[in-house]
Amino acid sequence: MGSSRWFTIGLITAWYSSNIGVLLLNKYLLSNYGFRYPIFLTLCHMLACSLLSYAAIAWLKLVPMQNVRSRAQFVKISALSLVFCASVVSGNVSLRFIPVSFNQAIGATTPFFTAVFAYIMTRRKEAMLTYLALIPVVGGVVIASGGEPSFHLFGFLICIAATAARALKSVLQGILLSSEGEKLNSMNLLLYMAPVAVIFLLPAALLMEENVVNIALALARDDVRILWYLIFNSALAYLVNLTNFLVTKHTSALTLQVLGNAKGAVAVVVSILIFRNPVSITGMLGYCLTVIGVILYSEARKRSK
DSSP: OHHHHHHHHHHHHHHHHHHHHHHHHHHIIIIIIOOOOHHHHHHHHHHHHHHHHHIIIIISOSSOOOOOOOHHHHHHHHHHHHHHHHHHHHHHHHTTTSOHHHHHHHHTTHHHHHHHHHHHHHOOOOOHHHHHHHHHHHHHHHHHHHTOTTOOHHHHHHHHHHHHHHHHHHHHHHHHTOSTTTOOOHHHHHHHHHHHHHHHHHHHHHHHSTTHHHHHHHHHHHOTHHHHHHHHHHHHHHHHHHHHHHHHHHSOHHHHHHHHHHHHHHHHHHHHHHHOOOOOHHHHHHHHHHHHHHHHHHHHHHHHO
16 A cells, blocks of 8 residues: 555656646747747657657557557547647747746636537537636636736737647547547557657648758757757656556546646746746736636536536
């Protein structure tokens, strides 16, 4: 029992560390270090996820391999991958313009967009109490935006787009891979989505971030640390997915929910301590209101079921 408890604590620590680590390192590379190529950075992440997913499933046998059974299923996975790419790239772009703390405040509104897309695409209605709980979720971000000293309109809008795309992927996944024959666990889904993402991102990086490969190589010749930053950052991106899967497997849904809500708050505090970005009382109150709204929303959904 004792060793099992320490194993779970270790998993949660790794989950927190990888999530917060990749977020902070993304911010450092894209904003502080000056590596202004978010599409190429996301491409590196997806390459690492492709290679490490295959190694974890085919060689280490962490989970049984699930095969894609039809062309239709592959098309659905590709559609999910495209939305996934849009979400990750938009999130990385936003980090060039806004602080991590504000990025996390906006990201906390994911339940609002999930509820909207679920209603539009599946006509799924929630209890009135659930919808009322979304008011502080959105209201908190409005307050945080008004009190954000480093507010940047484009950064704000692109982060909203990233949050909406993340919610859309969640709803689409429920629709497209709903039949028993097509359901994939998160590790196998990543195994198939990541290579498709590479196919989408490679031409996008070459066309939209001109000469990015040569620039990255030149940077590496001048400062070899950038190479290690990219490798470590990409490995962390995979570790986020692996630890998320393992924590989901080894804890209860309630524990995961509580940990997820706390993770964003920890990321905000750590980012402020590291990057020293200015914060206002109004902004922090807005973020706290959003987090409270997310907790109320989760509780209302649980009770309605």
